[in-house]
Amino acid sequence: MIDYRIDRGSGVPAYVQIVEQTERALRMGTLRVGDKLPTAREVVAATAINPNTVLRAYRDMEQAGLVELRRGLGTFVTRSLARPGAEDDSPLRRELTDWVARARAAGLEGADVLALVTAALDAYEHEHEHDSKPRATGDKRRRTHDRA
Template identity: 60%
Template sequence: MTFTFRIDRRSGVPSYVQIVQQVQQGLRLGLLVEGDRLPTARAVVEATALNPNTVLKAYRELESQGLVQTRRRHGTFVTGSLGATSAESPWRAELAEVAGRAHDAGLERDDLAALFGDVLDDLYPPPSRPSRPSRSSHPSSPSPPAPASSLPPASPSTSPKEPESDGVPHSS
């Protein structure tokens, strides 16, 4: 399998950081494993139109993290690993279902990413900054919306054989 990079020039995230993050994500999802060869810097430059120094900076950063090793004239190879989640994880399917419902409800990708990032920040605060207070503990903030499973049905069920609708589209 050939690992390819996608660079979003509008994201505000430096290109070399995007490369580092994509390799880290590939390692966490099991898409990259020890011994895999990363694309050559030249191949990345040709595919993404990045400056060669940008790609080399990303590869040096990955080396400093102990995740890859560059062997002259042979390439850059994965030497480390991260996490234990696979792309086949049941968590992925559950997250895909939630993302699908958000998409169907009209949320844009960036909106969902912001919400998910906010939830992650609440659950996994960075060690360098103090933990944010929980939204439910702040006296002036409104309580969060009820989970979709506790919302009343959008409309009465038309057939006694069908389960009661919870007002949220589900995929079967």
């Protein structure tokens, strides 16, 4: 099960943080199709946010086709976002984990690591943008959203 963490100082609305954390868990394989999300009551108890905020996040994810709300039963994952290489036990994930450990040992904080990875990803995409097909209008927003 996923444990949501709300950063009140981030400037990102709590419902967006819930959606982003769920998407991240779906990409990493932490959440799988059929898994049940915590109830709104459980999320409220753990995060002290308004129940309507949780319900908005769950509705947004349902509209995106990621979850299904089953009245009286809960909210269940209906689609995975995992890609090969993102699983907990993948060699690529282990290499990245080792790299992050070296970056932290070198004195970089989490925000520094994210900035470095984002810059490297942006540079790679810029160098290879002629290799890829044109993206749909909404993809740029989604890529930025995914990096948060």
